[in-house]
Amino acid sequence: xxxxxxxxxxxxxTRGQHVTLRCSPISGHKSVSWYQQVLGQGPQFIFxxxxxxxxxxxxxxxxxxxxxFPNYSSELNVNALLLGDSALYLCASSLAGRExxxxxxxxxxxxxxxIL
Amino acid sequence: xxxxxxxxEVTAVEGAIVQIxxxxxxxxxxxxSWYQQHDGGAPTFLSYNALDGLEETxxxxxxxxxxxxxxxxxxxxxxxxxxxxxxxAVSPYSGNTGKLIFGQGTTLQVKP
Numbered sequence: 001x002x003x004x005x006x007x008x009x010x011x012x013x014t015r016g017q018h019v020t021l022r023c024s025p026i027s028g029h030k031s032v033s034w035y036q037q038v039l040g041q042g043p044q045f046i047f048x049x050x051x052x053x054x055x056x057x058x059x060x061x062x063x064x065x066x067x068x069f070p071n072y073s074s075e076l077n078v079n080a081l082l083l084g085d086s087a088l089y090l091c092a093s094s095l096a097g098r099e100x101x102x103x104x105x106x107x108x109x110x111x112x113x114x115i116l
Numbered sequence: 117x118x119x120x121x122x123x124x125e126v127t128a129v130e131g132a133i134v135q136i137x138x139x140x141x142x143x144x145x146x147x148x149s150w151y152q153q154h155d156g157g158a159p160t161f162l163s164y165n166a167l168d169g170l171e172e173t174x175x176x177x178x179x180x181x182x183x184x185x186x187x188x189x190x191x192x193x194x195x196x197x198x199x200x201x202x203x204x205a206v207s208p209y210s211g212n213t214g215k216l217i218f219g220q221g222t223t224l225q226v227k228p
Binding site: 092 | 149151156157158159160161164203205210214215216217218219220221
């Protein structure tokens with residue numbers, strides 16, 4: 001079975017531009033979460049969607065938005081990019097709404113976003 | 117607020133045992149998870165403790181003590197491929213979300 005797939009793998013943008021990152025969850029997974037990981041730090045929670053509804057939002061500005069489609073894939077949008085948005089953006093999918101022993105989060109390889 | 121603290125780096129030799137500690141301050145959580153991440157790749161789930169005590173999965177074991185606000189990951193029979201970053205994470209009581217709060221990570225270097 002395919003794992004969580006994210007596209008693109010790498011992206012270079014300039015300040016002020018906007019970006020759309022895409023995520024396809026593992027087949028059958030209804031929960032998708034987005035994380036931002038700055039070099040040398042742990043992932044920071046941005047959003048969670050479960051059954052196409054927003055379940056949680058982290059401490060990120062309104063420039064960050066997301067949505068989940070009927071096929072459970074998801075997009076993360078970031079507007080008015082800043083230098084500080086340079087990071088690895090990770091998508092994770094799971095069967096359930098929250099972490100359990102038998103239903104952990106499965107992460108994709110991420111999109112590495114660089115802002116010039 | 118919620119925060120998790122881990123040592124930034126740990127070094128050990130091949131075949132040895134290493135323990136990575138995680139202390140936390142959180143108002144309440146469902147469980148403590150551990151993830152492995154190789155050089156900017158995908159974090160991979162290793163273990164989850166919902167209850168106090170030890171969980172064993174092959175060469176990896178994880179422990180949780182809620183009364184001590186403490187957990188650890190134990191790696192036995194270290195192999196070179198275990199060189200990676202290890203993160204503890206909690207699932208906080210914050211409604212019905214799958215939010216994970218991660219620690220800063222511990223870089224494990226395994227030497228021959």
